[in-house]
Amino acid sequence: xxxxxxxxxxxxxxxxxxxxxxxxxxxxxxxxxxxxxxxxxxxxxxxxxxxxxxxxxxxxxxxxxxxxxxxxxxxxxxxxxxxxxxxxxxxxxxxxxxxxxxxxxxxxxxxxxxxxxxxxxxxxxxxxxxxxxxxxxxxxxxxxxxxxxxxxxxxxxxxxxxxxxxxxxxxxxxxxxxxxxxxxxxxxxxxxxxxxxxxxxxxxxxxxxxxxxxxxxxxxxxxxxxxxxxxxxxxxxxxxxxxxxxxxxxxx
Numbered sequence: 001x002x003x004x005x006x007x008x009x010x011x012x013x014x015x016x017x018x019x020x021x022x023x024x025x026x027x028x029x030x031x032x033x034x035x036x037x038x039x040x041x042x043x044x045x046x047x048x049x050x051x052x053x054x055x056x057x058x059x060x061x062x063x064x065x066x067x068x069x070x071x072x073x074x075x076x077x078x079x080x081x082x083x084x085x086x087x088x089x090x091x092x093x094x095x096x097x098x099x100x101x102x103x104x105x106x107x108x109x110x111x112x113x114x115x116x117x118x119x120x121x122x123x124x125x126x127x128x129x130x131x132x133x134x135x136x137x138x139x140x141x142x143x144x145x146x147x148x149x150x151x152x153x154x155x156x157x158x159x160x161x162x163x164x165x166x167x168x169x170x171x172x173x174x175x176x177x178x179x180x181x182x183x184x185x186x187x188x189x190x191x192x193x194x195x196x197x198x199x200x201x202x203x204x205x206x207x208x209x210x211x212x213x214x215x216x217x218x219x220x221x222x223x224x225x226x227x228x229x230x231x232x233x234x235x236x237x238x239x240x241x242x243x244x245x246x247x248x249x250x251x252x
Contacts, residue, residue, distance in 0.1 A: 055069060095194045110140065
């Protein structure tokens with residue numbers, strides 16, 4: 001083998017090591033909730049924090065009375081930015097399938113990681129001496145998504161029964177609550193797509209088309225709404241004052 005061939009082989013090995021290192025680092029960042037998705041955040045996170053997802057009811061749309069379930073995307077730091085999305089059973093089913101695949105892939109990675117440790121003779125760490133990363137790994141391995149409510153032939157005849165629909169709301173709420181506990185699910189593309197675009201952010205997306213029948217704005221307590229409007233007005237005045245002061249300093 002010539003020197004040139006040796007150099008090419010070394011370059012290939014270095015490239016493979018870098019690729020493996022980058023992949024491992026990305027997984028670790030996702031485990032700690034610091035993946036690339038964190039930079040753009042979930043569309044439910046309008047103030048940099050995690051918003052609550054609350055099943056607030058249901059409605060029937062069109063002549064076929066298609067049932068739509070209402071989800072309030074609640075921002076406690078900015079109540080005026082709270083909005084409601086409407087999703088069907090099929091939407092929840094698609095979300096469940098995609099999240100199940102994401103979860104299975106993550107657990108398969110951890111199983112492979114554990115098998116590698118066992119092959120090397122590494123003894124599992126005791127619970128009281130585990131790192132945050134190891135505790136998170138164990139939590140994800142023990143995690144399961146709540147099942148979807150049944151959608152067989154018999155439930156078709158109950159599709160407009162209010163008690164049946166309320167039971168489905170409870171099941172969907174349990175699913176969303178479980179997803180919120182895991183950062184890699186909460187910030188996944190599947191979840192962002194399910195929540196879609198907040199109405200207040202539509203203008204930031206240029207020519208994006210959004211069906212308004214999928215959105216609404218929940219009724220706020222009048223006193224709470226007034227307080228929030230005052231807070232936003234004060235913040236706007238502070239920002240304007242700061243901007244004007246900076247402009248004067250530059251002109252001087």
